[in-house]
Amino acid sequence: MAEPHLPTECAAPRLPRLSRQRICAIRRWTPVLWSIRIERPANYTFQPGHYARLGLPADTPDAAVWRPYSLVSAPSDSELEFLLVLIPGGAFTSQLAALKEGDALLLEQAVFGFFLETQLAPGDTLWMLATGTGVGPCVSLLRTPGALDRYARAVLVHSVRHTAELACRDEIEAPAAVSNSRLVYVPIVTREPGATALSGRIPRLIADGTLQARVGHTLEPADSRVMVCGNPEFTTEMRALLTERGFTPCRRNSPGSMLFEKYW
Ligand SMILES: Cc1cc2nc3c(=O)[nH]c(=O)nc-3n(C[C@H](O)[C@H](O)[C@H](O)COP(=O)(O)OP(=O)(O)OC[C@H]3O[C@@H](n4cnc5c(N)ncnc54)[C@H](O)[C@@H]3O)c2cc1C
Numbered sequence: 643m644a645e646p647h648l649p650t651e652c653a654a655p656r657l658p659r660l661s662r663q664r665i666c667a668i669r670r671w672t673p674v675l676w677s678i679r680i681e682r683p684a685n686y687t688f689q690p691g692h693y694a695r696l697g698l699p700a701d702t703p704d705a706a707v708w709r710p711y712s713l714v715s716a717p718s719d720s721e722l723e724f725l726l727v728l729i730p731g732g733a734f735t736s737q738l739a740a741l742k743e744g745d746a747l748l749l750e751q752a753v754f755g756f757f758l759e760t761q762l763a764p765g766d767t768l769w770m771l772a773t774g775t776g777v778g779p780c781v782s783l784l785r786t787p788g789a790l791d792r793y794a795r796a797v798l799v800h801s802v803r804h805t806a807e808l809a810c811r812d813e814i815e816a817p818a819a820v821s822n823s824r825l826v827y828v829p830i831v832t833r834e835p836g837a838t839a840l841s842g843r844i845p846r847l848i849a850d851g852t853l854q855a856r857v858g859h860t861l862e863p864a865d866s867r868v869m870v871c872g873n874p875e876f877t878t879e880m881r882a883l884l885t886e887r888g889f890t891p892c893r894r895n896s897p898g899s900m901l902f903e904k905y906w
C-alpha cells in the first residue's frame with residue numbers, strides 16, 4: 643500500500659539531531675583539566691544534572707567519536723559549559739585537548755540522564771558528593787537560581803588529588819561565605835598533605851563521622867538527600883554505605899533519598 647501523503651502544513655517542525663557549535667572560551671585549571679564553553683543552539687533545553695553528548699567532527703558522520711559530558715551551565719546561560727579531564731590515550735579527550743577557541747564540536751540536540759535533584763523526595767539538607775570532574779552537575783545546580791530553595795542547607799563536598807584541580811573553587815566559596823551556613827563547601831585534597839582541612843576519601847570520612855562533624859550536621863535518611871557523582875568505585879562504595887544507613891534509590895514515579903552518576 644502506498645504511504646499516506648501528508649500535506650506540508652501537517653508535518654511537525656523537526657529540530658536537527660546534531661549541530662556544529664563553536665568553542666567560545668577555554669579555561670585551563672591544570673595541564674590536564676579544563677573548562678570549555680560552546681555556543682548554545684536555539685531550542686536546546688536542559689535541567690541541572692543532565693548530560694550532553696559531544697562529538698568530534700570527522701570526514702564522515704559515522705566516523706565521529708561521541709562521549710557524554712555533564713552540563714556545568716545553568717539552564718538560563720547563553721553558552722554551554724563543560725568540565726573535562728584528559729585521559730591519557732583517550733580516544734575523545736586526547737583530540738579534544740588540542741582544540742582551540744573558534745574550533746567546532748558536534749552537539750546532539752537531546753539531553754540525557756536522571757541525575758536530577760528533582761528526582762529526590764523533599765528533605766532538609768542536600769549533600770552533593772563529587773570526585774574530580776563530577777563536581778560539574780553540582781556547580782550547575784548552584785548556578786541555577788532557586789534550584790536549592792526547598793532545602794534548609796546544601797553541602798558540596800569535592801574531592802580531588804591536587805589543589806589546582808578544585809575547579810570553580812572561588813565561585814563556590816564566595817556564596818558559601820555569605821550564606822549563613824545555608825551553603826557549606828568542603829574541598830578535599832587527597833595527595834597534598836595539609837592542603838585542606840580534610841584529606842581522606844569521602845566514604846571513609848563519612849563512615850567515621852569526620853565529614854558530618856566538619857559540616858555540623860548528621861547524614862541520615864530522615865532529613866538528608868544525597869547526590870553522588872564521579873569515580874565509579876567511589877559511587878559504588880557510596881551506594882553500599884548509604885544503603886546500609888537506610889537511604890533509598892530514586893525510581894520512576896517514586897522519589898528516593900540518593901542519586902548517583904557514574905562517569906566511567
Ligand atoms: C553520564 C556521564 C557524564 C560524564 N561527564 C563527564 C564530565 O563532565 N567530564 C569528564 O571529563 N568526563 C565525563 N564523563 C566521561 C566521558 O564521557 C569520557 O568517558 C571521558 O572523557 C574519556 O573519554 P576518552 O574517549 O578520552 O577515553 P576512552 O578512550 O573512552 O577511555 C579510556 C579509558 O579511560 C577510562 N575513563 C573514562 N573516563 C575516565 C575518567 N574521568 N577518569 C579515569 N578513567 C576514565 C575508561 O573506562 C577507559 O577504560 C562522563 C561520563 C558519563 C557516563
Ligand SMILES: NC(=O)c1ccc[n+]([C@@H]2O[C@H](COP(=O)([O-])OP(=O)(O)OC[C@H]3O[C@@H](n4cnc5c(N)ncnc54)[C@H](OP(=O)(O)O)[C@@H]3O)[C@@H](O)[C@H]2O)c1
Binds near residue numbers: 876
Ligand atoms: N588528577 C591528576 O593529577 C591527573 C593527571 C593526569 C591524568 N589524569 C587522568 O584523569 C583521570 C581522572 O583523574 P581525577 O584525579 O580527575 O579522578 P580520580 O582518580 O577519580 O580522583 C579524584 C578524587 O577522587 C578520589 N577517589 C578515587 N577513588 C576513590 C574511591 N574509590 N572512593 C573515594 N574517593 C576516591 C581521589 O582520591 P585518591 O587521591 O585517594 O585516589 C581524588 O581525591 C585519571 O584516571 C587519569 O587518567 C589525572
